[in-house]
Amino acid sequence: MPPDLTTAPAAPRPAAPDHAPLLEIEGLKTHVDTPEGIVRAVDGAGFSVPRGKIVCLVGESGCGKSMTARSVLGLVEPPSRIVEGAIRWHRDGGESVDLAALDPRGEAMRAVRGREIAMVFQEPMAALSALHTIGDQVIEAIRLHLPLSREEAEERAVRLLTRVGIPRAAERLRSYSFQLSGGMCQRVMIAIALACDPALLIADEPTTALDVTTQARILDLLGDLQADTGMSVLFITHDLGVVAEIADEVVVMYLGTVVEHGPVDDIFHHPQHPYTRALLGSVPRLGTGPRQRLDTIRGTVPHPSERPEGCPFHPRCDVAVAGVCDRGEGPVEVALGASRGVRCVHAGAEGSAS
Ligand SMILES: Nc1ncnc2c1ncn2[C@@H]1O[C@H](COP(=O)(O)OP(=O)(O)OP(=O)(O)O)[C@@H](O)[C@H]1O
Numbered sequence: 001m002p003p004d005l006t007t008a009p010a011a012p013r014p015a016a017p018d019h020a021p022l023l024e025i026e027g028l029k030t031h032v033d034t035p036e037g038i039v040r041a042v043d044g045a046g047f048s049v050p051r052g053k054i055v056c057l058v059g060e061s062g063c064g065k066s067m068t069a070r071s072v073l074g075l076v077e078p079p080s081r082i083v084e085g086a087i088r089w090h091r092d093g094g095e096s097v098d099l100a101a102l103d104p105r106g107e108a109m110r111a112v113r114g115r116e117i118a119m120v121f122q123e124p125m126a127a128l129s130a131l132h133t134i135g136d137q138v139i140e141a142i143r144l145h146l147p148l149s150r151e152e153a154e155e156r157a158v159r160l161l162t163r164v165g166i167p168r169a170a171e172r173l174r175s176y177s178f179q180l181s182g183g184m185c186q187r188v189m190i191a192i193a194l195a196c197d198p199a200l201l202i203a204d205e206p207t208t209a210l211d212v213t214t215q216a217r218i219l220d221l222l223g224d225l226q227a228d229t230g231m232s233v234l235f236i237t238h239d240l241g242v243v244a245e246i247a248d249e250v251v252v253m254y255l256g257t258v259v260e261h262g263p264v265d266d267i268f269h270h271p272q273h274p275y276t277r278a279l280l281g282s283v284p285r286l287g288t289g290p291r292q293r294l295d296t297i298r299g300t301v302p303h304p305s306e307r308p309e310g311c312p313f314h315p316r317c318d319v320a321v322a323g324v325c326d327r328g329e330g331p332v333e334v335a336l337g338a339s340r341g342v343r344c345v346h347a348g349a350e351g352s353a354s
Helices: 064-070 107-113 134-145 150-164 182-193 212-229 240-246 262-269 274-281
Strands: 024-034 037-049 054-059 079-092 095-097 118-120 199-202 233-237 249-254 257-263 336-337 341-342
Touching: 024 064, 037 054, 037 064, 037 274, 054 064, 054 212, 054 240, 064 079, 064 199, 064 233, 118 182, 134 150, 134 182, 134 240, 150 182, 182 212, 199 212, 212 233, 212 240, 233 240, 249 262, 249 274, 257 262, 257 274
Parallel strands: 037 257, 054 233, 054 249, 118 199, 199 233
Antiparallel strands: 024 037, 024 079, 079 095, 249 257, 257 341, 336 341
């Protein structure tokens, strides 16, 4: 039986003997077949999600963040397909499975999705059915994976809804989604996601559709739940304010590849990739006065079908070197520490890429 999230904090999950990360993505390519040609939405992405950490996946719109998440969840359907790479899921106890090799509709993937890996999406109103009560939806999620009677599942649903901050949870079981605010609907979605005590929660822009106050409360809730359960979180966002609030580690994506990753403090205080620097330069900071000028990133993200040769960022990069950055397959990742890496020819050089 999974730990009860609603009472005392659960004991932390046992670490795998070899301290392997929970999730390891390597060389992932997820492409879309379109009448105009192949769209390389994810094009060789790789990163890890350690146990018990919150990893934020960031980048501008169209960089392949959602497609990466959908690949992990086995939610890639034709005309999209995983064409290469591995998504290694390391269970407690040392057992590993390559999710990229599983049939997305098969039993093995269904046992992982929603049970071991849960997800929360951007539009909670759209994700909840307007035809069924909140209670029916939470109870169904619980009973799909746990052998509980209707009464037991109902009790668990009330405790879960209370834990995610829904007042008078027992009464709310009979409500419909259209009777709740956006923030309350997102809390219900989080309760559904946590129904089976997942080891990993993937949250794809879960606060983007909410007002700022509600956004802050939902972030606090996710942080508290992570600390209580010891689960890992892969949090997808384009909002660096959210990253600063919640992340332990940051993965920066650009045009289907990971250009930089590392602990949040390193990324914010010592960004190495020109794209990471540009992203950080476009965010307002407190204490810099009312007339602060924000930098914008020159140009826009090209469509994946128009991926430039060499480093994918070079046409927008202020420090690109002609004849170097615009040639070949692009730079390989340079390791700057155990959990720190960057893909840029300037990486590691003193005063690089500034
Ligand atoms: N079914 C599809 N047909 C054609 N192109 C697609 C399809 N699905 C995704 N893409 C393209 O793949 C690229 C990556 O999309 P993805 O949704 O993963 O980006 P994202 O970084 O999550 O962006 P956003 O923040 O806007 O959600 C985009 O350029 C998108 O247009």
